[in-house]
Amino acid sequence: MAVQWKWSRWAVLAVTVVGFGIPIASVKAIAGSPAEYSNFGSRAAQVVAVMQGFGMAYALLAAGAGLAIALLAWSSDHRGRHVYALSLPVARSRYAAMRFGSGALFLLLPTVGVLAGTLIAVLIAPIPSGLHGYPIALTLRFMLSSAVAYSIFFAIAASTPKAAGGVLGAIAAVLVVAFLLSAASVEFNLLSYLGGLVFSEPGLLSVFTGRWMLIDA
Amino acid sequence: MPSPRYLSILATAVILAAPGAGARAQDTRELARRLDAAVALREKATATLVAYRRQTDVAQVYSDTIRIADRAMLVVTTGDFLPVVRAAAVTADTFIRRSGGSQVGALRGTVVTVRVDTTVPGKAGVVISLRSNGLEGAQEQAPASRDAVAKILESRAQELLLAHGGVRSREWLTGGLPIDTMTDSDWRAVRLEMVSSPTTIARTCYGGDIPACKATLGLTVVQDPVMDMYDAEGRRAVIARVRHFGQLARGTTDRCVAGDDAQCINLMRTNAALFYALAPEGSGHARATLMQQAIADGGPGAIERLIMSKGSVSDEIAAAAREPLDSVIVHWQRHARLGGIKSDDFSPAIAAIAIGWILALGAVAVRGSRWR
Numbered sequence: 001m002a003v004q005w006k007w008s009r010w011a012v013l014a015v016t017v018v019g020f021g022i023p024i025a026s027v028k029a030i031a032g033s034p035a036e037y038s039n040f041g042s043r044a045a046q047v048v049a050v051m052q053g054f055g056m057a058y059a060l061l062a063a064g065a066g067l068a069i070a071l072l073a074w075s076s077d078h079r080g081r082h083v084y085a086l087s088l089p090v091a092r093s094r095y096a097a098m099r100f101g102s103g104a105l106f107l108l109l110p111t112v113g114v115l116a117g118t119l120i121a122v123l124i125a126p127i128p129s130g131l132h133g134y135p136i137a138l139t140l141r142f143m144l145s146s147a148v149a150y151s152i153f154f155a156i157a158a159s160t161p162k163a164a165g166g167v168l169g170a171i172a173a174v175l176v177v178a179f180l181l182s183a184a185s186v187e188f189n190l191l192s193y194l195g196g197l198v199f200s201e202p203g204l205l206s207v208f209t210g211r212w213m214l215i216d217a
Numbered sequence: 218m219p220s221p222r223y224l225s226i227l228a229t230a231v232i233l234a235a236p237g238a239g240a241r242a243q244d245t246r247e248l249a250r251r252l253d254a255a256v257a258l259r260e261k262a263t264a265t266l267v268a269y270r271r272q273t274d275v276a277q278v279y280s281d282t283i284r285i286a287d288r289a290m291l292v293v294t295t296g297d298f299l300p301v302v303r304a305a306a307v308t309a310d311t312f313i314r315r316s317g318g319s320q321v322g323a324l325r326g327t328v329v330t331v332r333v334d335t336t337v338p339g340k341a342g343v344v345i346s347l348r349s350n351g352l353e354g355a356q357e358q359a360p361a362s363r364d365a366v367a368k369i370l371e372s373r374a375q376e377l378l379l380a381h382g383g384v385r386s387r388e389w390l391t392g393g394l395p396i397d398t399m400t401d402s403d404w405r406a407v408r409l410e411m412v413s414s415p416t417t418i419a420r421t422c423y424g425g426d427i428p429a430c431k432a433t434l435g436l437t438v439v440q441d442p443v444m445d446m447y448d449a450e451g452r453r454a455v456i457a458r459v460r461h462f463g464q465l466a467r468g469t470t471d472r473c474v475a476g477d478d479a480q481c482i483n484l485m486r487t488n489a490a491l492f493y494a495l496a497p498e499g500s501g502h503a504r505a506t507l508m509q510q511a512i513a514d515g516g517p518g519a520i521e522r523l524i525m526s527k528g529s530v531s532d533e534i535a536a537a538a539r540e541p542l543d544s545v546i547v548h549w550q551r552h553a554r555l556g557g558i559k560s561d562d563f564s565p566a567i568a569a570i571a572i573g574w575i576l577a578l579g580a581v582a583v584r585g586s587r588w589r
Contacts, residue, residue, distance in 0.1 A: 158583075
């Protein structure tokens with residue numbers, strides 16, 4: 001774990017700082033003069049619109065954090081072609097589980113960063129009457145999303161090149177089939193159907209969709 | 218006398234132009250002929266389609282019938298869906314008689330058909346229609362389940378009862394009256410609508426002012442919408458939002474946005490492009506929640522009382538609720554302020570799904586092998 005921390009610490013710290021900064025930035029965006037919200041019609045409408053805009057940032061940060069930590073977990077092994085890891089007197093499954101667990105623990109730091117940022121933001125933000133702050137709910141969603149992203153990329157990085165190639169090949173095959181169906185004027189939108197499976201509950205990426213609102217009704 | 222050369226040139230020009238003029242006339246006639254033929258074809262196709270629908274609707278055999286609402290309403294279906302429709306009819310019957318009371322007789326002669334939805338594979342969907350003069354209209358698709366079919370039967374019956382009763386609230390509601398009770402999402406949407414409105418009265422209504430609620434929901438008439446619905450900030454916001462559409466005089470608009478409230482008032486009173494902002498702010502959804510609140514407060518027979526009340530919309534709401542309109546509005550305000558205060562960011566379902574995928578992917582990663 002110490003060694004994995006050495007590889008991952010700068011990425012983790014960077015994500016933590018960004019995670020702390022996003023809520024603060026969103027609150028600074030709404031703490032303007034009354035003239036600045038005239039285009040929205042009311043302060044509350046402005047707040048909701050700004051929070052919706054910043055919602056995407058949380059989702060992207062969660063995906064980025066998962067990606068970075070997952071790839072850094074295996075980067076050293078990939079460079080050494082897994083020779084050192086396979087020479088250890090540890091079962092492969094146990095070794096992978098230890099890597100997985102360590103990386104998952106590192107995700108707690110960005111989560112703490114987001115929690116601190118959201119709590120401070122809610123305390124200093126001028127929340128209009130009728131709206132409420134949801135720092136805990138947002139932080140929990142961030143934590144779960146980053147963990148899902150981490151799991152996806154960890155599984156891909158841990159697999160053999162053949163398996164990774166299989167995944168890419170499957171994605172390419174879907175695109176080709178969708179193109180052929182479209183060219184044949186078949187009224188079935190394969191990409192839309194698969195997108196619904198992936199992004200709608202209980203799909204793999206459903207945790208990334210929906211509302212990411214620090215302040216809402 | 219023109220020279221022979223000139224005459225020959227003129228004659229040549231006429232001779233050359235004549236076929237062209239004739240051709241153009243011929244093109245126009247040909248075009249008109251083709252257009253007439255296309256119109257005739259379209260009308261023939263339309264007539265054929267109508268005849269086909271009449272033929273299939275009449276030929277559709279509904280082997281099973283169920284009578285509900287004191288035998289006033291007839292539900293017909295095919296044998297495939299009899300168990301589902303029968304169960305749905307029992308549920309709907311309870312709802313219709315509970316809410317319609319003595320008025321359910323107005324449904325006499327109503328025939329609802331339930332048949333398979335051929336666009337859904339495996340007989341998993343149905344089409345529910347109202348039959349009138351041998352034709353099936355007002356079709357609605359639904360899953361072939363008891364709850365889904367019951368909801369549509371209840372909704373249709375309620376709508377017909379309100380229509381028969383000449384209820385004024387139908388027009389005030391702008392959309393149909395939902396049969397479901399209000400959800401947290403409904404209250405959250407109403408709260409957001411009220412607090413984010415550019416009008417002062419909507420926000421005052423949210424704060425607890427009953428007359429403001431009556432005005433914003435269109436139950437009372439606002440004498441001077443420009444002054445009574447908005448403050449100076451709100452008027453400026455209305456102008457600022459539409460200024461880039463170019464429908465307002467630039468000079469006056471700029472002065473208004475810069476802070477000259479007199480200019481804003483003048484624009485809102487005189488410019489037709491801004492008249493939309495003078496209508497009551499409360500949306501159809503907000504009005505529906507008020508009516509739903511009244512029905513919830515009134516309990517059994519609410520629709521019956523609504524129909525039998527022959528007064529204004531306010532009277533109908535009070536009759537449905539069996540209490541004064543002000544009391545209904547107080548209950549509605551409380552739910553709007555306190556209902557559904559929870560975030561959509563996180564829920565147990567989201568957590569369960571995410572944790573499930575994390576465990577599954579973790580298992581895949583751990584069980585994978587580098588050996589080929």
